Structures are given as structure tokens and as C-alpha cells.
Amino acid sequence: MNDRIQTLRNRMAGQNIQGMIIANPVNVKYLTGIDAEGIFLITRKENIYITDGRYIEYVNSVLTPFDDIIVDNYRNISKDEYENFFMFCENVGFEENYVTYEKYKEYMYKYKIHNFVESESLISTIRSIKDKQEIENIKKACNVTDKCFEFLLKYIKPGMTEKQIARRIDDFYNENADGISFDTIVASGENSSKPHFLPTDRKIQKRDIITIDMGCKVNGYCSDMTRTIFLGEPTEMQKKVYDLVLKNQNSVLEKIREGTNIKILVQEVISDFKLYGYDLIHGLGHGVGMEIHEKPFFNPVNDSFLKENMIITDEPGIYIAGNFGIRIEDTILVTKEGASVLTESNKECIII
Amino acid sequence: MNDRIQTLRNRMAGQNIQGMIIANPVNVKYLTGIDAEGIFLITRKENIYITDGRYIEYVNSVLTPFDDIIVDNYRNISKDEYENFFMFCENVGFEENYVTYEKYKEYMYKYKIHNFVESESLISTIRSIKDKQEIENIKKACNVTDKCFEFLLKYIKPGMTEKQIARRIDDFYNENADGISFDTIVASGENSSKPHFLPTDRKIQKRDIITIDMGCKVNGYCSDMTRTIFLGEPTEMQKKVYDLVLKNQNSVLEKIREGTNIKILVQEVISDFKLYGYDLIHGLGHGVGMEIHEKPFFNPVNDSFLKENMIITDEPGIYIAGNFGIRIEDTILVTKEGASVLTESNKECIII
Numbered sequence: 001m002n003d004r005i006q007t008l009r010n011r012m013a014g015q016n017i018q019g020m021i022i023a024n025p026v027n028v029k030y031l032t033g034i035d036a037e038g039i040f041l042i043t044r045k046e047n048i049y050i051t052d053g054r055y056i057e058y059v060n061s062v063l064t065p066f067d068d069i070i071v072d073n074y075r076n077i078s079k080d081e082y083e084n085f086f087m088f089c090e091n092v093g094f095e096e097n098y099v100t101y102e103k104y105k106e107y108m109y110k111y112k113i114h115n116f117v118e119s120e121s122l123i124s125t126i127r128s129i130k131d132k133q134e135i136e137n138i139k140k141a142c143n144v145t146d147k148c149f150e151f152l153l154k155y156i157k158p159g160m161t162e163k164q165i166a167r168r169i170d171d172f173y174n175e176n177a178d179g180i181s182f183d184t185i186v187a188s189g190e191n192s193s194k195p196h197f198l199p200t201d202r203k204i205q206k207r208d209i210i211t212i213d214m215g216c217k218v219n220g221y222c223s224d225m226t227r228t229i230f231l232g233e234p235t236e237m238q239k240k241v242y243d244l245v246l247k248n249q250n251s252v253l254e255k256i257r258e259g260t261n262i263k264i265l266v267q268e269v270i271s272d273f274k275l276y277g278y279d280l281i282h283g284l285g286h287g288v289g290m291e292i293h294e295k296p297f298f299n300p301v302n303d304s305f306l307k308e309n310m311i312i313t314d315e316p317g318i319y320i321a322g323n324f325g326i327r328i329e330d331t332i333l334v335t336k337e338g339a340s341v342l343t344e345s346n347k348e349c350i351i352i
Numbered sequence: 353m354n355d356r357i358q359t360l361r362n363r364m365a366g367q368n369i370q371g372m373i374i375a376n377p378v379n380v381k382y383l384t385g386i387d388a389e390g391i392f393l394i395t396r397k398e399n400i401y402i403t404d405g406r407y408i409e410y411v412n413s414v415l416t417p418f419d420d421i422i423v424d425n426y427r428n429i430s431k432d433e434y435e436n437f438f439m440f441c442e443n444v445g446f447e448e449n450y451v452t453y454e455k456y457k458e459y460m461y462k463y464k465i466h467n468f469v470e471s472e473s474l475i476s477t478i479r480s481i482k483d484k485q486e487i488e489n490i491k492k493a494c495n496v497t498d499k500c501f502e503f504l505l506k507y508i509k510p511g512m513t514e515k516q517i518a519r520r521i522d523d524f525y526n527e528n529a530d531g532i533s534f535d536t537i538v539a540s541g542e543n544s545s546k547p548h549f550l551p552t553d554r555k556i557q558k559r560d561i562i563t564i565d566m567g568c569k570v571n572g573y574c575s576d577m578t579r580t581i582f583l584g585e586p587t588e589m590q591k592k593v594y595d596l597v598l599k600n601q602n603s604v605l606e607k608i609r610e611g612t613n614i615k616i617l618v619q620e621v622i623s624d625f626k627l628y629g630y631d632l633i634h635g636l637g638h639g640v641g642m643e644i645h646e647k648p649f650f651n652p653v654n655d656s657f658l659k660e661n662m663i664i665t666d667e668p669g670i671y672i673a674g675n676f677g678i679r680i681e682d683t684i685l686v687t688k689e690g691a692s693v694l695t696e697s698n699k700e701c702i703i704i
Contacts, residue, residue, distance in 0.1 A: 037548075053633030054547045057673045094453075101456045102448040102470070118454070167526055175518055195406045196389075281405030321409045 001068040003033050004126070005047055011122050012042070012093065019043050019089035020119065021107055024098040026290050027123050028221070032069060033062050040069075045084050048093070050074050083112040093119030121295075128287050128295040129309050134221060135333060138288065140310050141216050141223035141344035142179045142331050148214065149227060149345040153352055158206050158231060162186040162199035165212075173216035181222035182292045185213035192228070193325040195282055195317055201347040207232045209324045215292060215331075222292045224313050226329035229350045241278075241318050242326050242349050248272055248316045249328045253286065254340035256314070256332060262302045269316050271302060278318045285313040288331055310334040311342070353420040355465065356383050356478070363474050364394070364445065371395050371441035372471065373459055376450040378642050379475050381572070385414050385696055386423060392421075395437050423470050436465045445471030450484045473647075480639050481661050486573060487685060489641065490663050493568050493575035494683050494694035496529045500566065501579060501697040505704055510583060511576040512549035514538040517564075525568035533574035534644045537565035544580070545677040547634055547669055553622050559584045561676045567644060567683075574644045578681035579694040593630075593670050594678050594701050600624055600668045601680045601699070608666070608684060608691035614654040621668050624650060630670045637665040637692050640683055662686040663694070 001009075008031065012020060016298045022028055022040040028049075029035050036059055038051030059071050086092050094107065096118035108116060131139070148169060156165060166184040173180050184201045192211045208231045215224040232343055234242065248269045255265055264302065266284045273280050285298035288311050296304060296312065306312070312334060317327030328347055333340040353361075357473065364372060374380055374392040380401075381387050388411055390403030399421045403411055411423050434500040438444050446459065448470035450458045460468060482490070500521060508517060525532050538551045544563045555560065560583045561684060567576040588593065607617055618636045625632050637650035640663050648656055648664065658664070669679030679701055685692040 036551075053631065054671075058546050058549065096454040097452050100449050101446075101451050101453055104453045121607050170526075171523075174522075194410050197410065280403065319406075 001047065002031075002066065005042070005068075006348075007126055008123060009042065011126065012119075015119070016091075017093045017117055017119055017122070017124070020092055020093040020122075020229065021099075021111070022095065022123070023103065024095050027095065027098075027127075030123070030127055030278055030290060032067065033101045033254075034059055037063075041085055044088055046070055048072060048085070050077065082110050086111050086113055091115040091117045093117045093122065095120040095123070112179065124295045127289060129307060130289060130311050130333075131309075133304050134289065135309065135311065137219045137221035138223060138331065139342055141177060141181070141218040141221055142225070142226065142344075144173065144216050144218065145214060145223045145225050145331075145343055146345045147176065148172045148216070149212075149225070151173065152212065153229070156204065156229075156352060158204050158208075161201050161202070162188055162191070163201055164198040165204070169212075169214050173214075177216035177218050178220075179217055181215040181217045181224065182196070185211065185226075187211045187325070190322055190324065193319045193321055193323055195319055195325060195327060201298050204231065209238060209326070210232065211327055213327065213329065220290055222288050222290070224288050224292060224329065225345065226315055226317075226327045226344060227347070227350070228326045228328060229352060231352060233351060234349065238324060238326070239349065241320070242322075244273070244276055244278070245316050245326045245328050246347060246349075249314055249330070252314045252316070252344060253330070253332070253339045254304060255311070256334055258306060258308045258334060258336045260306045262296055262298055262304055262306065263300055263304050266300045266302070273316075280316060281319060282317065283315075285315055285329075287312050306334045308336050310335060314339075353399065354383075354418065357394070357420075359478055361394065361477060363478065364471075365670065367471070368443075368473070369445045369469055369471055369474070370443055371438045372445040372474075373451075373463070374447065374475070375455065376447050379450075379457055379479075382475070382479055382642060384419065386451070387414075393437055396440055398422055400424060400437070402429065409595065426666070436460050438463050438465055443467040443469045445469050447472040447475070452698055476647045479641055481659060482641060482663050482685075483661075484640065487661065487663065489571045489573035489681065490575060490685075493529060493533070493570040493573055494577070496525065496568050496570065496695075497566060497575045497577050497683075497695055498697045499528065500524045500568070501564075501577070504564065505581070505702065508556065508562070508581075508583075508704060510556050510560075512556050513553050514540055514543070514556070515553055517556070518551040521564075521566050523541065527568075529568035529570050530572075531569055533567040533569045535578065537563065537578075539563045539677070542674055542676065545671045545673055545675055547671055547677060547679060556583065561586065561590060561678070563677060563679055565679065565681065572642055574640050576640050576667075576681065576683050577645060577693065577697065578667055578669075578679045579697060579699070579702070580678045580680060581704060583704060585703060586701065590676060591701065593672070593676075596628055596630070597668050597670055597678045597680050598701075599701060601666055604666045604668070605682070605684070605691045605693065608658060608664070608686055610658060610660045610686060610688045612658045614648055614650055614656055614658065615652055616699070618650050618652045618654070625668075625670065625678070631666060633671060635667075637667055637681075638665050658686045660686060660688050666691075 020042040023334040213226040287294040315329030319325035388407035565578040641647040658675040667681030670679035
């Protein structure tokens with residue numbers, strides 16, 4: 001059996017969970033390497049992947065005997081067989097944040113499950129700690145992102161539209177990585193005050209502020225970086241807000257290490273922003289891996305602690321409605337001693 | 353109040369549903385025009401959109417007084433106010449195929465809902481019938497797709513990789529439309545036997561078969577088309593399978609009109625394939641609109657009927673494991689008299 005499935009089985013045993021239905025394709029891929037539509041069952045004795053005719057050939061080409069996974073076409077499974085999978089399980093775990101209410105009911109009925117247990121965190125907790133290969137992939141993705149930003153600083157000129165710049169970023173990622181890890185954000189001028197705004201046909205002008213939030217994928221792993229740059233000298237107010245955001249981004253960086261409490265990190269930024277009359281209107285950061293947003297989530301009520309080999313973002317931002325916004329974000333590897341910043345692009349106020 | 357919300361309220365009244373929580377962003381966009389993260393509540397007397405600080409400015413810029421929607425920041429809503437929204441509703445509808453088990457529990461608790469009713473189909477049924485503007489957008493998207501295919505016939509040459517061709521398609525869609533409507537499929541040679549395979553670094557060779565499944569978006573609406581082409585003369589067997597797929601694709605087309613039963617359409621293709629020893633291993637088609645896959649779904653148990661102004665696909669395919677596959681797909685407008693085919697690219701066996 002592969003290591004990841006074995007780890008999950010150990011965690012399940014620790015919580016006395018006897019079976020599990022894994023439906024989220026990202027979790028299935030993490031555990032099995034299979035990137036298809038299907039469902040992965042962990043029963044008392046077997047690991048079973050159920051899919052349809054479109055994927056059988058592909059799935060068999062991905063798995064090795066070492067994976068110890070039985071592959072089945074759902075068309076060949078009878079009603080009785082479905083009911084037998086979890087027959088001797090006192091309880092069965094499922095992904096409560098992925099499975100819809102409709103599917104939940106369907107599973108209960110189809111597999112005859114009487115004691116369904118919310119156990120998504122078993123897998124997301126394992127996934128939040130990255131292994132060597134995963135760290136390597138994310139480092140590569142961050143490296144391509146830095147190179148893309150370097151390229152952009154020479155590329156961006158007044159008269160270009162936000163969309164044009166965003167597409168150039170996407171092209172860069174297609175050429176140098178496996179494409180984007182989320183919809184690229186290029187928000188200029190007053191658009192920058194809307195923190196998650198998709199690129200428009202607005203043309204970049206002299207004296208614009210531009211927020212660029214971008215990331216790519218390498219071997220299925222994401223990078224995530226934001227920089228806010230200026231076309232010409234920023235105003236007095238922009239400069240002050242930029243310095244406040246950067247100060248907080250750096251002070252969070254200094255506190256990141258194994259054992260840091262997430263809630264306290266977030267509350268400190270909220271307090272410092274408040275001193276100057278600003279609010280932190282989105283999460284301070286999030287885990288990055290196969291998904292662009294994954295565990296841990298940096299919010300003021302998350303009372304958990306950072307662990308070695310988590311990969312996370314640090315992205316404070318301030319937005320002044322109808323005027324401008326500033327966000328600065330890095331992707332960071334948590335180590336025992338501190339933060340190892342994987343996105344290395346210049347964060348000082350850049351004027352192009 | 354806008355027409356779409358009014359229509360939904362009428363359908364709700366018809367089924368005596370007194371409130372509704374709409375969380376699926378596609379449904380929210382359809383009903384309100386808002387493309388953000390938030391939740392849309394239909395209470396007995398009001399329409400309320402709840403979002404967070406990142407989107408308030410944008411949302412207010414999208415809505416007009418005519419929409420009759422109250423916008424609120426979730427931070428300003430107290431526990432009591434949440435409980436009051438549906439206080440006088442005997443039941444509240446929700447999207448059972450979108451809302452996760454976790455969210456379902458959260459809503460029950462937060463809004464104090466005792467009688468939650470599965471009512472997603474209320475909205476998806478309205479969405480399955482397209483209005484004039486929606487049809488116009490999908491026609492445009494299909495037109496760009498035809499142009500892209502015309503371009504490809506001249507562009508594709510032996511030595512190119514599947515990925516390279518897929519990227520060229522994506523670029524074409526970025527230049528001439530609002531990007532892709534799903535991950536472009538370019539499956540060549542033996543890869544074509546896997547019906548939903550993502551492009552690889554495999555190089556196109558002489559005598560290859562290539563399946564291309566592609567679509568773009570125009571103003572938020574999708575197109576979807578598949579063609580299977582040949583680099584050089586197909587084999588005797590490929591020719592036979594191609595003709596069988598095309599014959600079925602055309603016979604379905606001839607039967608499409610208001611009132612046609614979906615189940616019977618699908619079963620006829622299954623039977624004809626069986627005569628020659630083949631299976632239909634995926635759905636025969638699906639609705640197309642704001643989403644690439646939406647109601648109605650063409651499977652052998654869907655006992656519903658086609659209606660005027662539905663937009664659907666017709667996409668039979670045959671796949672011979674390890675060898676080759678053939679799929680032919682059009683996007684089609686259902687009219688009272690028959691099928692109006694919106695993707696007009698040549699379907700005869702094309703040899704380039």
C-alpha cells in the first residue's frame with residue numbers, strides 16, 4: 001500500500017474510524033495519483049476505486065500493484081455489493097465540506113451507512129504538511145512566478161489593458177510551467193480597491209497603482225504571490241498605506257515558525273491596522289498545495305498552530321473604496337526556525 | 353424586481369415554498385447579475401444579498417434600484433437578524449446539489465430553519481430555457497468555435513504536441529472570445545480512446561486520429577463542440593466506426609424538437625451501438641448555458657422532454673481501449689420544429 005493511504009489508515013485507526021468514502025478529486029489524486037472522475041473507498045480490508053468506462057483504461061495505466069487499489073467499473077457493481085463494502089464498519093468517514101447534501105443522502109442509501117462521521121480534516125491535516133517532493137514542486141512554481149514578475153516590470157507600459165497584462169502572465173505560465181493556479185488578477189487605478197477583481201479592458205495610465213495577484217502550477221502544485229506597483233510616483237497617502245501593509249507583512253514573516261498560533265498572528269495585524277483606521281477585510285493567509293486555498297486558514301478564530309513543512313501565504317491588504325488598494329503576498333515554507341520565503345520578488349515600493 | 357427573480361418567486365409560490373437560500377454563484381449571477389462571493393436570500397418580503405468587505409463596492413456598482421435587492425455585509429448582521437430572515441416561513445428551499453453537508457448544518461443552525469426543502473430544480477429548470485440574449489451569446493460562442501476549428505485545419509501539422517495545439521486553441525479563444533468554457537481536449541493516436549483525457553506532450557504523427565473537444569465563453573455563456581479528424585487516410589475500421597458515430601449523431605439531430613423524450617433518444621443510440629458490439633460509455637448530451645454541463649442531462653433514465661429554447665449537445669462516441677476513439681458533438685438550439693445546429697463545422701470524415 002502506498003505511504004499516503006497507509007498514513008490515512010493509521011489516522012483513521014487512531015480515531016476508530018473503520019471505513020471512508022473519499023469523493024473530492026483532489027483528495028483522491030493525493031492518495032492514489034488518479035486524476036479522473038470516480039470515488040475512492042477505504043473499507044476494512046481493501047482500497048477500492050470506482051469509476052466509469054471513460055477512465056478505466058487511464059486508471060489502470062496510473063496504478064501499480066504496490067498501490068494495492070482494486071479498480072472497478074460502477075456498472076459492474078450490484079446493489080448487494082455496494083451494501084457489502086461497509087457492512088462490518090461501525091462507522092464510515094466522509095468529506096463533509098465536499099459532499100453535497102444530495103450525495104450524502106445517496107451514499108447513506110446506496111452503501112447502507114448508519115453511522116456517517118465527518119472526517120474530512122483527517123485528510124486535509126495530512127495534506128497541510130508537505131513532503132520533499134511537494135516542497136520541490138511549490139519552490140519551482142514560486143521560482144517561475146518570480147521570473148514572471150521580473151519580466152512584467154519591463155513589459156508593463158501605459159496604454160496596455162488589464163486583460164492584456166493578465167493574458168501575458170497566463171502565456172508566461174503556459175510556456176514556463178503547467179499554467180495558472182488561479183484566475184490572474186490585474187487591478188489598476190481605482191479597480192485596485194476591489195481585492196478580488198477580474199481584469200477589465202481598463203487601460204493602464206501614468207500614475208496608476210497596479211495590484212497583480214498571480215500564481216502558476218508545477219506538477220499539480222501551486223504558487224501564489226501579490227505585488228502592488230506604481231507607474232510614477234505614488235501619492236503621500238499611497239506611500240503611507242504601502243508602508244503600513246509592508247510593515248505588517250514583514251512582522252508576520254518574522255513570527256512564522258513551528259508552534260506559532262495562527263489566531264494571534266491575525267489579531268496582531270487587525271489591531272495594527274485599526275490603529276490607523278483600517279480594517280483587514282479578508283483572510284491574512286492560507287495554505288498552498290495542490291489547491292490554491294487549503295488548510296490552514298488564517299482567520300482571527302483559528303486557534304491552531306503552525307507546523308514544520310506547512311506551506312502558507314502571508315497577504316495583508318488595505319482597500320480604500322473608490323480610491324485604491326494595496327496587497328503584498330508571499331508563499332512561505334514554515335520551518336522549525338522560522339519562515340523560508342519561497343517567492344523572492346522585491347517588495348519595496350516599486351515605481352516603473 | 354427583475355424578471356428572473358420574479359419568475360423564481362412565482363415558481364416558489366406554485367410549490368408553496370416560502371423562502372430560499374441561494375448559494376451557488378452561478379445561480380446568484382443568473383438571478384442578480386452579481387459575480388462575487390456571497391449568499392442570496394429570498395425571504396417572504398425581501399431579496400437580500402449578503403457578502404463581505406471585498407465585494408460590497410463592486411456589488412453596489414452592479415445593482416440598480418429596479419433589482420430590488422438589499423445588500424448587506426455579513427459582519428453587520430447579528431445572530432438575531434439571521435434568525436429573523438426566515439422566521440415566518442413554513443419552509444425554506446435550498447440547492448441540495450450545491451450545498452455541502454457542512455453548510456447544510458450551518459444554515460439550519462444559523463437561520464434557525466426547521467423545514468429545509470430540496471428545491472434546486474426550481475432554478476435549474478428556469479435556467480434550462482434560454483432567453484433571446486442568452487441564445488445570442490451562445491450563438492456567438494459557437495461561431496467563434498467554428499472559426500477556431502477552421503483555423504486548426506490549416507494549423508495542425510505532424511510534429512506538434514497535443515499541448516501545443518490545445519494552447520493555440522486557448523489563445524484563439526482569448527483573442528476572439530472571453531476564453532475557454534472548459535479544459536480543451538486534444539487527444540491523438542491511442543490517447544483518443546480515453547474520452548476525457550487532458551492534452552499531453554505526445555507529438556502528432558502521420559496517420560494519427562485526433563479528437564478535439566473545445567468551447568469558449570461569450571458574455572458568460574458557453575459553446576461546446578467535438579470533431580475527430582485524421583492525418584492521412586483512416587483505417588477500414590476507423591472509417592466504419594466514424595460512420596456509425598456520425599449516423600447516430602445525425603439521427604439524434606433529426607429527432608430533436610420540442611416534446612422529444614430524452615430517455616428514448618438515448619436508448620436508441622445505445623441499441624444501435626450494441627448491434628455493432630459497442631457501448632455508449634458516457635452521456636449522450638447535456639444542456640449548455642452559463643455552465644458547460646447543465647440541465648437537461650441525456651442519460652437512459654431521464655424521462656423528461658425537450659422544450660423550445662433549450663440549448664443542448666448531441667455527442668455520441670465510441671472508444672476502443674488502447675486503440676482509438678471517435679466522438680462528434682454539436683451545440684444545438686431546440687425549436688418547436690426541430691434542431692437548429694449552432695456549431696456548423698464540417699462533420700464529414702476530414703483528412704488533413
